[in-house]
Amino acid sequence: MSFLEESWEQREETTYKEIFGDTGPGIFPLSNEVFDRMNAKEIDPRWLTHGVFKSPPNGSRSTWAYVTSGMSNPWDAVEPEEYSGMGIELLIETVEEETWAIEVLQTLMAYNLLLASGQMGDFPPLDYGHRVPLALSESIKAMMLIHPVNFPSTFSIKSGRVDLLQVVGITPSELEAAKQTSSDEIREKLVSRTGGLVTSKERASVV
Template identity: 30%
Template structure:
């Protein structure tokens, strides 16, 4: 597998990879998905991380600005809202003419998803902020990671103040683009105590408790902490 060598062909290939993900793979994974994209250009997330002590780049790449978040409303198969990043798997690490290993990842190698029972704005803002963190601070996430946030997850009244990164067993764990493989990381909102429990006892045991409590892979900001 090889990326096109001429600049014109490479740009078309890059755009085709993007379209394949958003227009082919995402509808298969999430059902009908809104055409609207909430982009990094519409927020100050990139600039905020650039000004932080964690920043690993000196200036923002304009190619990051159109990256963003897509929204899938409830469907018969998936009766809840899904918010998914669009762009972290773009092949921005590839140059024209590059030989691509068949097992290689595309871009950072994943996209992130949050599921909620009700439509909300906070998942969009959280995902945009975490995309900016990945791009500016050059820090990637992975399955079984934990990510605490400042304050509450929603910015309002909720006991949830962090995410765990898990595989949603109701859909494929990954998909493949012409530019490589892409993993789907599902983010589930948790409390600090739940996060600590997963660190000591394993992510599977925490997820089992969340499933037993009736929340599973869907983040319910109003829920109580599960019995640990």
């Protein structure tokens, strides 16, 4: 196997199974339609190998976990670097099995790939603390990227380090409060008031 294939396999077949357990029936890949909705000027065929895994509850957690796979692929590397590929993967937790959780992560992943390729203007790729307008309902209007609580915030594979960013839906008032203070402060309030970082379509604001 190539360096890319070994790193890719290690993430999906070993590391993800250690972190999440069962990763479901297979990957839910990105499609051309996701990029078309964002008016992508160009779609790299490699992006269509990226996708989302769905991990059911198990003995260590009661939530469903959805995690991206692909942004940390070392496409052009031939030896380990500090960060593997783009250096991140995204995670979202829900109480029930939710199709929209896959769609949220696919949208954010496609957006990040377009950011990194310079197709979304002069903005940096997604990182900790970023907030993205992406509505689930009248209650949840944006997604915030933060350090996980019940999962490691980073892991390493053969090709380098990967940061795991948890996506959590936030209310309009939480979004405004995060702009005034910080995403970390809202994260702490969410954990204190709700016990974790689960995303749902309806939730009372913590601010």
